[in-house]
Amino acid sequence: MSWVPSERQQERDAYRRSRARRSTAVAFLSTFALVAIAVLALVSSPGWPRVKASFFDWDVAVESFPAILQGLWLNIRVMAVSAVLIVIVAMGLALARTLRGPVFFPVRALATGYVDVFRGLPLILVLLLVGFGLPGLRLQGIPTSAVALGTLALVLTYSAYVAEVFRAGIESVHPSQVAAARSLGLTRAQAMRHVVLPQAVRRVIPPLLNDLVALSKDSGLISILGAIDAVRAAQIETARYANFTPYVVAGVLFVALTIPLTRFTDVLARRSGWVGAQSTLAGGGALR
Amino acid sequence: MSPGRMRDPMPGRPLRLDRPLLSVRGVRKAFGDHVVLDDLSLDVHAHKVVVLIGASGSGKSTLLRCIDLLEDVDDGVIELEGQDITDPRLDANAVRARIGMVFQAYNLFPHLRVIDNVTLAPRLVHKASRAEAEAEALAVLERVGLAAKAQAFPDELSGGQQQRVAIARALVGKPAVMLLDEVTSALDPELVGEVLTLLAELKQAGLTMVIATHEMGFAREVADEVCFLHEGRVHERGTPAQVLGNPREERTREFLRRITGP
Ligand SMILES: Nc1ncnc2c1ncn2[C@@H]1O[C@H](COP(=O)(O)OP(=O)(O)OP(=O)(O)O)[C@@H](O)[C@H]1O
Numbered sequence: 001m002s003w004v005p006s007e008r009q010q011e012r013d014a015y016r017r018s019r020a021r022r023s024t025a026v027a028f029l030s031t032f033a034l035v036a037i038a039v040l041a042l043v044s045s046p047g048w049p050r051v052k053a054s055f056f057d058w059d060v061a062v063e064s065f066p067a068i069l070q071g072l073w074l075n076i077r078v079m080a081v082s083a084v085l086i087v088i089v090a091m092g093l094a095l096a097r098t099l100r101g102p103v104f105f106p107v108r109a110l111a112t113g114y115v116d117v118f119r120g121l122p123l124i125l126v127l128l129l130v131g132f133g134l135p136g137l138r139l140q141g142i143p144t145s146a147v148a149l150g151t152l153a154l155v156l157t158y159s160a161y162v163a164e165v166f167r168a169g170i171e172s173v174h175p176s177q178v179a180a181a182r183s184l185g186l187t188r189a190q191a192m193r194h195v196v197l198p199q200a201v202r203r204v205i206p207p208l209l210n211d212l213v214a215l216s217k218d219s220g221l222i223s224i225l226g227a228i229d230a231v232r233a234a235q236i237e238t239a240r241y242a243n244f245t246p247y248v249v250a251g252v253l254f255v256a257l258t259i260p261l262t263r264f265t266d267v268l269a270r271r272s273g274w275v276g277a278q279s280t281l282a283g284g285g286a287l288r
Numbered sequence: 289m290s291p292g293r294m295r296d297p298m299p300g301r302p303l304r305l306d307r308p309l310l311s312v313r314g315v316r317k318a319f320g321d322h323v324v325l326d327d328l329s330l331d332v333h334a335h336k337v338v339v340l341i342g343a344s345g346s347g348k349s350t351l352l353r354c355i356d357l358l359e360d361v362d363d364g365v366i367e368l369e370g371q372d373i374t375d376p377r378l379d380a381n382a383v384r385a386r387i388g389m390v391f392q393a394y395n396l397f398p399h400l401r402v403i404d405n406v407t408l409a410p411r412l413v414h415k416a417s418r419a420e421a422e423a424e425a426l427a428v429l430e431r432v433g434l435a436a437k438a439q440a441f442p443d444e445l446s447g448g449q450q451q452r453v454a455i456a457r458a459l460v461g462k463p464a465v466m467l468l469d470e471v472t473s474a475l476d477p478e479l480v481g482e483v484l485t486l487l488a489e490l491k492q493a494g495l496t497m498v499i500a501t502h503e504m505g506f507a508r509e510v511a512d513e514v515c516f517l518h519e520g521r522v523h524e525r526g527t528p529a530q531v532l533g534n535p536r537e538e539r540t541r542e543f544l545r546r547i548t549g550p
Pocket residue numbers: 319324342343344345346347348349350351470
């Protein structure tokens with residue numbers, strides 16, 4: 001039971017450890033060199049002092065930060081609400097497209113048409129049409145706030161994309177799984193619900209998280225409807241200080257928001273064995 | 289499903305020796321222009337094991353899929369316990385629940401644990417409670433020698449173990465007939481034995497089975513009747529000793545020569 005590594009194995013382990021230390025040192029040095037070169041190139045460029053003054057003004061950054069952060073909080077809320085709605089609508093669309101039988105022809109056709117239209121329309125057009133067109137109808141119960149209309153536009157566009165992701169997942173489950181479920185006496189709906197969907201959803205979680213990252217950025221577009229999100233707040237601050245630094249601050253905040261999402265996707269993907277030997281972060285794991 | 293039947297691990301169905309349990313008559317099935325089954329007839333009596341043999345592409349899988357209503361026949365009748373199951377007015381899901389099918393590639397549900405693979409149909413189709421379904425599933429897993437693996441996921445099992453789980457999953461609904469499609473052909477040679485032993489035990493227990501196989505030794509051992517499929521029909525049928533040992537038909541002899549080698 002008590003296994004003591006042989007001398008040969010101990011020697012191998014020591015060798016691997018020394019290699020690992022060396023790799024880390026090399027990685028650190030090469031990264032440092034690259035960053036240093038980039039910074040030097042930037043700082044030594046003839047226009048740098050002026051760019052620095054108008055884009056990297058520390059005082060402006062500090063003073064505009066609270067307003068922009070408050071704007072970002074709106075982005076986060078819009079993102080969270082639309083993400084939930086998108087998943088629901090998209091799943092409905094994907095399932096509608098799998099329905100069989102003549103009764104469901106209109107549902108199927110409608111879902112297909114919806115996906116075709118909203119995947120083709122640029123998001124910014126949908127935002128403008130929904131944001132300025134819908135309130136013009138003066139219908140009862142139609143929201144009029146820029147935030148609600150912007151969220152609606154995001155949901156309309158993104159659910160078309162996400163529906164296709166779900167559909168791809170559903171179609172990636174081998175027909176033999178359905179055959180096995182049906183042979184047990186499960187109905188078509190039961191086979192979908194208990195056998196196909198659980199496998200399909202698991203497979204599409206990485207692309208879904210990818211869409212979530214895209215959504216977090218596109219939530220900034222609701223600013224064109226007048227909602228005061230991070231982008232709009234940065235615009236206001238920029239005008240106030242006559243300095244572009246607030247845009248850089250907003251940019252840094254958006255990146256800071258999406259990086260954890262991206263890394264989370266990586267971790268999830270690797271833990272579930274969704275990625276092959278080449279993982280995005282480690283770069284290693286391959287055979288010697 | 290009544291509680292009484294849920295507890296009974298063996299299908300204690302009334303024996304009607306006069307009429308076949310499963311009767312396939314004049315079945316035709318084509319895929320496009322390709323006629324796979326052509327006026328095929330086959331009777332399976334209760335507690336009998338019928339083995340289907342035939343070249344690759346001769347329609348063994350297609351026949352089993354037609355019986356399990358996974359394919360619609362183009363013509364002909366299939367009767368199960370005296371009922372025409374090819375009648376489109378019948379609830380096909382209820383019919384499939386009375387037939388146990390085991391596939392060549394196991395087709396276990398990879399996202400479900402072994403126990404959940406086995407209890408899925410009892411819970412969804414037979415509306416058994418979870419506790420009831422699990423007790424019954426454990427009994428069946430015990431029977432296939434895998435009660436200890438109830439909490440494992442399919443990909444943590446060997447091929448032979450996976451196929452025995454698939455058999456348990458089909459058995460748990462107490463099917464009137466079991467259809468097994470080349471259940472050992474995806475297995476390593478040393479794993480084939482454990483599955484064939486299990487099937488021999490099931491035969492001993494009185495199950496009615498239709499088995500498509502390339503394992504002639506196994507066919508000889510368990511079959512009550514061997515049917516050789518050729519050109520969409522049962523070309524020759526008889527006892528294993530007769531069909532495999534002393535075939536009447538030239539085609540059968542040719543087929544047996546080919547698979548046993550020169
Ligand atoms: N869904 C399908 N669409 C078109 N052709 C099919 C389909 N299923 C089966 N076939 C064809 O029907 C014929 C019979 O196939 P089947 O799988 O029943 O043969 P088999 O006897 O089980 O062969 P094997 O021993 O290789 O499993 C083959 O020629 C096959 O190509």
